[in-house]
Amino acid sequence: MLNTSELVKKLVEKYGKQRSSLLPVLQGVVEEQRYLSEDALVEVAKQMDIPPADVYGTATFYSFLDTVPRGKNIIRVCKTISCDLVGKDAIVKALEKVLKIKVGETTHDGQFSLLYTNCIGWCHKGPAMLINDEPYTELTPQKAIEIVENYIEKSKN
Amino acid sequence: MAELKLKKVDLIFSTKRNPLEALDKALSLSPDQIIQMMIDSGLKGRGGAGFPTGLKWKFAAASKGDEKYVICNADEGEPGTFKDRRILDEVPEKVFVGMTICAHAIGSKKGYIYLRGEYKYLLKGLLPKLESYHQELKKRNVPFEIEIRLGSGAYVCGEETALMESIEGYRGEPRNKPPFPTVAGLFGKPTIINNVETLVSATMIMCMGVEEFIKLGTTDSRGSKVFSISGDTPKAGIYELEMGMRVSDFVEEFGDGDTKAVQIGGASGFCVPRKKFNETIIGFEGIPTGGSIMLFNSSRSMYNVLKNYLDFFVEESCGQCTPCRVGTQQLLKGIEAIKRGEKGPEYLEELKKLAQTMRVAAKCGLGQSVANPFISIVDNFKEEIIY
Numbered sequence: 001m002l003n004t005s006e007l008v009k010k011l012v013e014k015y016g017k018q019r020s021s022l023l024p025v026l027q028g029v030v031e032e033q034r035y036l037s038e039d040a041l042v043e044v045a046k047q048m049d050i051p052p053a054d055v056y057g058t059a060t061f062y063s064f065l066d067t068v069p070r071g072k073n074i075i076r077v078c079k080t081i082s083c084d085l086v087g088k089d090a091i092v093k094a095l096e097k098v099l100k101i102k103v104g105e106t107t108h109d110g111q112f113s114l115l116y117t118n119c120i121g122w123c124h125k126g127p128a129m130l131i132n133d134e135p136y137t138e139l140t141p142q143k144a145i146e147i148v149e150n151y152i153e154k155s156k157n
Numbered sequence: 158m159a160e161l162k163l164k165k166v167d168l169i170f171s172t173k174r175n176p177l178e179a180l181d182k183a184l185s186l187s188p189d190q191i192i193q194m195m196i197d198s199g200l201k202g203r204g205g206a207g208f209p210t211g212l213k214w215k216f217a218a219a220s221k222g223d224e225k226y227v228i229c230n231a232d233e234g235e236p237g238t239f240k241d242r243r244i245l246d247e248v249p250e251k252v253f254v255g256m257t258i259c260a261h262a263i264g265s266k267k268g269y270i271y272l273r274g275e276y277k278y279l280l281k282g283l284l285p286k287l288e289s290y291h292q293e294l295k296k297r298n299v300p301f302e303i304e305i306r307l308g309s310g311a312y313v314c315g316e317e318t319a320l321m322e323s324i325e326g327y328r329g330e331p332r333n334k335p336p337f338p339t340v341a342g343l344f345g346k347p348t349i350i351n352n353v354e355t356l357v358s359a360t361m362i363m364c365m366g367v368e369e370f371i372k373l374g375t376t377d378s379r380g381s382k383v384f385s386i387s388g389d390t391p392k393a394g395i396y397e398l399e400m401g402m403r404v405s406d407f408v409e410e411f412g413d414g415d416t417k418a419v420q421i422g423g424a425s426g427f428c429v430p431r432k433k434f435n436e437t438i439i440g441f442e443g444i445p446t447g448g449s450i451m452l453f454n455s456s457r458s459m460y461n462v463l464k465n466y467l468d469f470f471v472e473e474s475c476g477q478c479t480p481c482r483v484g485t486q487q488l489l490k491g492i493e494a495i496k497r498g499e500k501g502p503e504y505l506e507e508l509k510k511l512a513q514t515m516r517v518a519a520k521c522g523l524g525q526s527v528a529n530p531f532i533s534i535v536d537n538f539k540e541e542i543i544y
Contacts, residue, residue, distance in 0.1 A: 020344075022326035027274075027307060061328035061475070064274045064310035080236045081424070081465045082387040082451060118312060118469055120275045121239035123385065123451075124393035133277040 007032055008043045017048050022058060026065050034074065034113075035066040063117070071106045071113040073151050076130045079116040082123035091127045092116075094141035098148055111155055112148070163410050164399040166373060166381035168361045169354065170247055176254040177293060179363035183258040184297065188218055191262040191363075198362045198370050199379035204230060204315075204352030205422060205447030206522070210359065213349060216339035217263040220347035225265040227256050228343060228350040229303075231272045232320060234312040235423035236469060237449030240383040240395050241353040245272070245279050248357065253290045253303060255356025258363055259349050260301045268303040269343070271320050274310050312473035316521050317350045318342075319475065330477045331521035352447070354383055375401030378440035388420075388451035389413050401442065405434040408452070415454040418538070423449035424466040425526035428459075430537040459538035460496065464489070466530050474523060481524025484515040488531060495543055502543045505535055 002010065011028040015021035025048065029040050036059050045052035059065045077083075077092055092114075096102055099112050106113040122128035125137035129144070136147055183191055195211030202208045217225060229252055233241040245252065256268045272279065287303060294301055306324050308314050314323045318332035321343045342348025351359075358380055362370050373380050378400035387393045390411045408416045419429045421444045429437050429444070437443055439450070453462060467489040476482045491508040494500040512528035519525045535542055 019326040020324060023309065023323065024306070027309060058326070058328050061330075062274075062309035062311050064308075079465075080469060081462060082237055084461075084465055085388060085453075085457065117275070117310070118472065119234060119236040119238075121233055121242045121273075123237050123239055123387035123449075124395070126387070130275065135278065 002032075004029075004033070004037065004040050005043050008040065008047050012044075012047045019048075019050065022048060022050065022055070023062075026055075026059055030065055034070040034072060035068060037069075041067070069106065069110075072111050072155070073131055074113045074115065075148070076115050076117035076120070077103075078118070078120045078122070078126065078128045080119035080123075082119075083126035083128055086126045088127040090141050091129070091139050091144045094144050095148060098145045111152070163402050163406055166397045166399055168365075168373075168381050169244060169251075169357050169383050169397050172248065174364050176248075176250045176360055176364070179251075179360045180254045180257055180293075180297075183254075183261055183363050184299065188262045188264065191258060192218060194362060194367055195262075195359060197367045199376075200355065200358050200362060200370075201378070201441060202352055203354035203358065203382065203447065205235065205425075205445060207441050207445045210351065210355055213339060213351075214259060214262050216337070217347045217349045220340050222347045224267070224344070224346045225263055226343045226346055226348040227259045227263070227265045227268040228317075228320065228324075228348060229256055229268065229270040229353055229356055230315065230317065230320060230350055231270050231276070231353050232308050232315040233276070233353070234273055234315050234473075235425065235447055235449050236466075237385055237387050237420070237423045237451045238447055239385045239387075240448045242276055242279065243395050244353050244357055244383070245276070246282060249283055249286050250290060251357045251360045252353055253287065254363075255351070255358075255360040256303060257294065257299065257301050258359055259351065259356070261299075263347070263349055265349070266300050266302070268301065269324055270303060270305045271308060271314070271324060272305055273308040273314075275308075277307060280305065280307075311475075312469075313475045313521070313523050316523060319521070320350065321348065328475070330475050331523075333520065354448070374399050375440060375442065377401070377442040378445075382440075382446075383448055384446075384450055385448045386411055386450050386452070389416065389454040389457070390452045400440040402439050403435065404429050404437040404439060407439060407450070408434055411450075412452055413454055415456075416452050417455045417457070418453045418459065418462075420451040420453070420462070420530070421449075422446040422529070423451075424469050425523070425529055427529050428462075428533040428537060433537075459534055459541045460492070463492065463530065463534045463542065467492070467527075470523070470527050478518075478520040478524060480515045480518040481520070481527070484511055484519070484524065485527055487511060488527065492542060502539075505539065505542065509535060 314329040319329040323329040516528040
């Protein structure tokens with residue numbers, strides 16, 4: 001695995017140093033490391049020649065550019081009205097139980113973070129959630145647990 | 158089943174015609190001819206605001222500039238809207254062609270699709286199709302290319318100038334208008350930004366001709382519209398219908414027999430109570446919508462619905478202007494205080510004044526439109542908010 005400096009270098013080479021490449025570079029770091037560490041933010045600032053405060057200010061605007069450590073798999077349960085009406089609370093309760101964490105927390109082994117998110121565009125098939133980039137829809141508590149257990153199984157192999 | 162009072166249409170998702178036909182037809186026309194077609198078609202923006210598309214293109218075409226941009230707004234974040242996701246999944250070529258038609262009309266060589274981060278999984282399908290589309294353009298010597306940029310979870314970036322800030326690499330904070338994007342948009346250059354569905358409509362107008370297109374819909378709402386229907390309905394999903402229908406006819410078709418309210422236009426739209434179903438039209442002559450329609454039956458608390466919307470706006474307000482940053486929070490705290498009995502029912506009037514102030518004083522559409530759900534829910538379901 002690349003260290004942070006090498007990763008940023010690779011991304012800056014790919015997207016270029018101009019300001020409009022800042023988001024793609026930050027998104028690239030999050031894809032590899034799941035969040036933007038202070039090291040990563042400073043490294044991006046240095047290599048793109050943008051003040052670190054500006055990089056931090058830009059990153060913290062976007063809810064998918066986390067600046068606190070997140071698990072390898074980030075679960076985002078939709079909490080907007082249509083998913084709320086059809087039982088997102090039961091889904092969250094089931095996930096909290098199987099992962100033994102509350103919403104906003106990360107499991108001790110660093111495998112999962114459980115978060116809420118706003119509308120993800122699956123209102124007709126709620127409750128819905130994203131795990132990393134993948135959508136899962138028409139959830140029941142049982143189905144949600146099975147999906148997460150599959151991820152746990154995969155992480156063991 | 159009784160005959161539908163709503164007319165289903167099959168334009169947007171239809172795969173009967175090859176979208177490249179529309180491209181070739183557009184390339185054979187002059188920019189002025191294309192713009193005139195769009196104006197004659199009466200097409201209005203499908204993202205919700207409903208600005209006349211032809212006029213917008215005309216403004217951008219008239220702007221002087223060595224570089225111009227075409228942006229497809231695929232930051233579909235309005236709660237209850239999911240039609241653009243399906244359009245991009247099933248008929249992305251129609252979107253690419255729509256962008257190219259626009260580029261030809263205004264004189265642009267570069268297009269961007271700003272895709273919300275929540276839809277990142279669509280890239281798998283989009284990128285190879287875009288690659289082969291670029292080949293088609295090359296074959297025809299069309300100097301236009303499209304780049305896809307991803308959002309990162311910010312509803313406000315669906316606002317056109319916030320979206321441009323985001324592409325430029327900044328916080329997605331809306332700009333003051335004027336200048337409008339058609340004069341100074343992305344990177345300060347003349348820019349057209351259209352919703353995904355608007356661009357597909359442009360492709361279809363080119364395919365079928367203006368005459369056929371204007372046979373659909375009403376005088377004020379030409380053409381068809383893709384609706385995203387959710388909530389208390391046995392038929393949640395995506396439907397393409399003629400615009401200009403009555404809410405009562407809509408509820409008859411999609412309701413569960415117990416519909417007490419319909420929210421038109423998502424969290425930033427309007428709530429229509431049962432007693433107004435008959436008199437309310439869905440379309441530009443009544444309540445316009447980017448496509449989101451949510452139904453609520455009598456088992457639902459409208460307090461919870463309003464609170465969910467306000468929670469949403471508190472989180473998604475970009476925080477740049479005070480009316481929106483503070484206003485959204487005070488509206489939420491206000492209805493919570495009334496519910497707990499700490500404030501009397503008369504406090505609702507104060508909150509409505511605050512919402513009205515936001516409508517005038519907030520910098521962008523996000524803050525300005527919070528008053529829509531707030532006042533329409535509070536006025537029609539006062540008892541549910543107070544008790």
